Amino acid sequence: xxxxxxxxxxxxxxxxxxxxxxxxxxxxxxxxxxSWLRQSPGKGLEWISEILTGSASTYYTASVKGRFTISxxxxxxxxxxxxSSLRPEETAVDHCALGAEASWTVLGSWGQGTQVTxxx
Numbered sequence: 001x002x003x004x005x006x007x008x009x010x011x012x013x014x015x016x017x018x019x020x021x022x023x024x025x026x027x028x029x030x031x032x033x034x035s036w037l038r039q040s041p042g043k044g045l046e047w048i049s050e051i052l053t054g055s056a057s058t059y060y061t062a063s064v065k066g067r068f069t070i071s072x073x074x075x076x077x078x079x080x081x082x083x084s085s086l087r088p089e090e091t092a093v094d095h096c097a098l099g100a101e102a103s104w105t106v107l108g109s110w111g112q113g114t115q116v117t118x119x120x
């Protein structure tokens with residue numbers, strides 16, 4: 001079955017950087033668009049970025065554009081999110097998910113997430 005396991009979260013000061021990773025298994029990784037989602041305290045899941053198959057295109061929500069970079073390694077079945085200039089309001093549990101912005105809710109498959117805490 002589909003497994004998505006995130007890692008790389010932690011405590012970082014405002015303005016700092018983190019690189020999240022997602023190890024995937026149970027499906028043909030290279031054939032699937034993938035996304036990163038965020039769940040802030042007390043809120044629902046929010047889409048923040050996607051990468052299409054073959055790394056052909058990437059998309060970001062406006063608030064992270066220019067600061068975050070999504071990438072994938074199809075040979076290793078890994079998804080990444082490089083985050084820089086982090087803000088306190090980006091404290092959240094970040095999840096990787098199957099699908100793009102328009103489809104992740106329908107596919108309904110995401111990992112348990114990794115905690116990102118931005119605080120001084």
